[in-house]
Amino acid sequence: MSTVPLLTNEEAEAIPAVKSVFDDIRATRNSDFINNFWRGLANDPALLKRTWEALKAVMTVEGALDPLVREMIYIAVSTANGCSYCVHSHTAAAKAKGMTPQQHGELLAVIGLAGQTNHLVTSMQIPVDVEFLI
Amino acid sequence: MSTVPLLTNEEAEAIPAVKSVFDDIRATRNSDFINNFWRGLANDPALLKRTWEALKAVMTVEGALDPLVREMIYIAVSTANGCSYCVHSHTAAAKAKGMTPQQHGELLAVIGLAGQTNHLVTSMQIPVDVEFLI
Amino acid sequence: MSTVPLLTNEEAEAIPAVKSVFDDIRATRNSDFINNFWRGLANDPALLKRTWEALKAVMTVEGALDPLVREMIYIAVSTANGCSYCVHSHTAAAKAKGMTPQQHGELLAVIGLAGQTNHLVTSMQIPVDVEFLI
Amino acid sequence: MSTVPLLTNEEAEAIPAVKSVFDDIRATRNSDFINNFWRGLANDPALLKRTWEALKAVMTVEGALDPLVREMIYIAVSTANGCSYCVHSHTAAAKAKGMTPQQHGELLAVIGLAGQTNHLVTSMQIPVDVEFLI
Amino acid sequence: MSTVPLLTNEEAEAIPAVKSVFDDIRATRNSDFINNFWRGLANDPALLKRTWEALKAVMTVEGALDPLVREMIYIAVSTANGCSYCVHSHTAAAKAKGMTPQQHGELLAVIGLAGQTNHLVTSMQIPVDVEFLI
Amino acid sequence: MSTVPLLTNEEAEAIPAVKSVFDDIRATRNSDFINNFWRGLANDPALLKRTWEALKAVMTVEGALDPLVREMIYIAVSTANGCSYCVHSHTAAAKAKGMTPQQHGELLAVIGLAGQTNHLVTSMQIPVDVEFLI
Numbered sequence A, B, C, D, E, F: 001m002s003t004v005p006l007l008t009n010e011e012a013e014a015i016p017a018v019k020s021v022f023d024d025i026r027a028t029r030n031s032d033f034i035n036n037f038w039r040g041l042a043n044d045p046a047l048l049k050r051t052w053e054a055l056k057a058v059m060t061v062e063g064a065l066d067p068l069v070r071e072m073i074y075i076a077v078s079t080a081n082g083c084s085y086c087v088h089s090h091t092a093a094a095k096a097k098g099m100t101p102q103q104h105g106e107l108l109a110v111i112g113l114a115g116q117t118n119h120l121v122t123s124m125q126i127p128v129d130v131e132f133l134i
Helices: A009-013 A016-029 A036-041 A045-060 A067-080 A084-096 A101-124 B009-013 B016-029 B036-041 B045-060 B067-080 B084-096 B101-124 C009-013 C016-029 C036-041 C045-060 C067-080 C084-096 C101-124 D009-013 D016-029 D036-041 D045-060 D067-080 D084-096 D101-124 E009-013 E016-029 E036-041 E045-060 E067-080 E084-096 E101-124 F009-013 F016-029 F036-041 F045-060 F067-080 F084-096 F101-124
Strands: none
Touching: A009 A016, A016 A036, A016 A045, A036 A045, A036 A084, A036 B101, A045 A067, A045 B101, A045 E101, A045 F045, A067 A084, A067 A101, A067 B067, A067 B101, A067 C101, A084 A101, A084 B101, A084 C101, A101 B036, A101 B045, A101 B067, A101 B084, A101 C067, A101 C084, A101 C101, A101 D045, B009 B016, B016 B036, B016 B045, B036 B045, B036 B084, B045 B067, B045 C101, B045 D045, B067 B084, B067 B101, B067 E101, B084 B101, B084 E101, B101 E067, B101 E084, B101 E101, B101 F045, C009 C016, C016 C036, C016 C045, C036 C045, C036 C084, C036 D101, C045 C067, C045 D101, C045 E045, C045 F101, C067 C084, C067 C101, C067 D067, C067 D101, C084 C101, C084 D101, C101 D036, C101 D045, C101 D067, C101 D084, D009 D016, D016 D036, D016 D045, D036 D045, D036 D084, D045 D067, D067 D084, D067 D101, D067 F101, D084 D101, D084 F101, D101 E045, D101 F067, D101 F084, D101 F101, E009 E016, E016 E036, E016 E045, E036 E045, E036 E084, E036 F101, E045 E067, E045 F101, E067 E084, E067 E101, E067 F067, E067 F101, E084 E101, E084 F101, E101 F036, E101 F045, E101 F067, E101 F084, F009 F016, F016 F036, F016 F045, F036 F045, F036 F084, F045 F067, F067 F084, F067 F101, F084 F101
8 A cells, every 4th residue: 555565574684775774773672573664665775774864863862852752742743744654653652652641632732732823823824923033 | 914903902901801811811921921823813802712721721731741842842733834923932932941952953853853754654655554553 | 035036017918828817817806906926827828827717717606605605715725734825815805705803703713623623633543433434 | 543542432421521521512413423533532531621612612603604614614624734534524514514515516626726826826935915914 | 435426437427528528538548547536526527627627738748847757746745735645646657657666766755855854944944045035 | 033043154163063064065065155944953963964964865966866856846845835945945946957937837837736636635535546556
C-alpha cells in the first residue's frame, strides 16, 4: 500500500549503506524492531542516513527538553499536518517514555484548543500586537 | 486590517458581557494588557466567553503538564497551521514563562524534524506498523 | 511583493485574451474594479480564462445554495488553508452580499469549533463509525 | 486503532461525569447512538464536557445560520484540514438535515474552487487590495 | 466508503453528459480504465466536465514543462495537503511516465526538506529578504 | 519581527561554528549574500549546520532531477504549506536558475489544479483504486 517497497531484513542486509543505519537504529533503541518508515526510506540509502542521523540528534541526545516533551511536540505537529502514521508512532513512543493518560488528555486539550484559536485568528485576520514583537 | 473591528477599551466597557470577560482576563493574568485576539472575539460575546473559559481551563489550571510545555505544544500546532499571530503570541508567552534560547532551539529542531518526516511518510504512504496499534 | 507582476489596466488592454476576460469580470460584477488576483493570473491568459470561467460558474450562477452561503463556505476553506488574501476578499464579498455581524459571528464559531474537533479527532485517530458509511 | 481507548456504554455508565454528558448527547439528539469521537474524548471527562457543550452551543442552538449551512461549513473546514472522520460524520449529519445531492454537488464545487484559488493566490503571493481592508 | 456514490459503467452510460466525459477520458488516455475520482465527480456532470477539461488542459497538453515534471509537482502538492488518494494516483501516473526509483528518491528528499524548512521558517517568523522582492 | 534574533555578519563571525557554515554557504553559492533564514537558524549552530548540509545535499548536488525542477517542487510544497517566505525565496531561486514566465505559469496551473482535486477527493473520501496499489 506504500508508494515505495518496504525493504525486508534480508534486502536491508544486502545493502551495506542500509545495513549500517539499521544496525545503528537497533543499537540506539536497544531493540530489534525496525518500523516501516525506515524500511521505506531504505530505498534511498543517502536519504535514510540523513534522516536517521537528524532524528537521532534531535530526539535522543540529552538536551534542555525532556525526551517525553519532545515526543509530545512531535505529536502536536503530526496532528496539525494530518499524518496518521506519525501520530500513531509518536504516541506509541510517548507512552513508552512514560506519558500518563492524564498527560495525554492535557496534550489533546492543548492541541484542540490551538486548532480552534488558530482558525479563529485566521478567519478574523488579527494583526500582531506590537507587544509581541520584541 | 482584520475582518472584524477590534473593540477598544471604551467599547468593551460598554458591553457588560464583554467587560466581565476582559476583567477576568486581566485578573487571571495580573496585567492590564488585552491582546487583539480578544478584542476581535468581543464582537460575539458568547464566543468570547466560551473561548476564554476554554483557554483558561486548558492553559492556566494546574495539571500534569508544565505551563511552559503547554505553550511549546501550542507553538508547534500554530506553526504547522501557519498561524503567524499565534506563533508570535505563544512564543512571547513561552518566553514570559521562562523558555531559554536553548529550549527554543530544541523546540524548533523538533518542529522542523516532524515537518520533514510527516512529509516523507505521506509521500511514501507508509502503513502503520501493527506494533503501534496497541 | 507578488512573485508575478500584477498587470495594470493598460497592460491588460493590450492583450486581447486578457482584455476579454477583464471585460467579462466587469460586466458580470457590474463594477470597474478588478482585484489583484486577476491581475496576477493575467500573466497566463489561458489560466486566467479557465479560472474566471470556473469561478463564474460556481459562484455566480443560480443554484441550490444561496450566494451568501457559498461565500461563507469559501471563507471556511480559505481559513483552514491559511490564505490571508482569500479570507479578506471573500469576507468582503460576503459582507457585500449581506452577511450580518451575527451571521459572521456564527460562521467564526463553526470554523473555530471544526478546527478544534478536527485536531482532537486526528490526535486520537478515531475510526469512522460504521453508521456514517452509508 | 485509535491512540486512546473508546469507552463502551458500560464503561461510560460507571463514570458519573461521562454518563451525564452521554445522557445529554442522547437527549439533545433524540437518539441512543453515541459516535466514536465522544467515546474517545470520554477518557478525559473535563475535555469531553467542554467539547460537547461548545458543539451543542454552536451547532444546535437557534441562530442566524441554518443548521444545514453550519454542517456544510463544518465539512468545508474538515476537508481543508484533511480530517477523514470529520468529513464522514458531518456529511452524514448534513444528509440527515436534508442536504440534497444538488446541494452536495454545489458544496463540493465551492470547496474545490476555493482549494484551487487558495493555492494560486499563495504561489503568486498576491497582496491584499486596499478595497478589501475596510 | 465515499460520501457520494461511485457511478458504475452502466450508470455512467445512462447519463449523456457523463458518458461523453468518460469517453473523452478513455480516448485521451488510450485506456478503458476510469478511476474512482471521476466516478465520484460524475454525480455532478457539470463539475465532472469542468474538472476533466481543466486537468486535460493542464496535464496533457504540450507545454514548457515535461509531463513527468508536472506529475512530480502534483505529488508534492498532494503530499503537503495530506491527500492519500492523490499521492497514490499521481505516483502511479509518474511511474507510468517513466519516473525512475532514483528520481522518486530525489523527489521525496526535496519534499521532505521543504517540509522541514517550511516549518522552521514559520516557527521563527523570518521576514522576507528585500533581495527576494523583485 | 522574527521570534528569534537574526544574526548580523559581525555576530556570525564571532561564533566559529556559525562562521564556518556561513563561509560554506557563500562558497557554495558563489555569493556574499546570506538570507535571513540562515541568520535565524544561526542561534542554534547545530541546527544551522544540519539544515544547511541537508539543503546542500538535496538541492545542489548533481542527481537525476534538474536543479530547476527541484526548485519548482520546493515552491509546490511551500505553497501548500502556506509558507510565504519559502515561496518568495524559492521562486527567486527558480528564476535565477532560468525559470521562464511560461514555465512559471504552468507550474502555477499544476499547483492550482492539484489544490482543487485534493480538496474534491477529500470531501468525497474517494477510496484508492486497486490499480494504483502496485
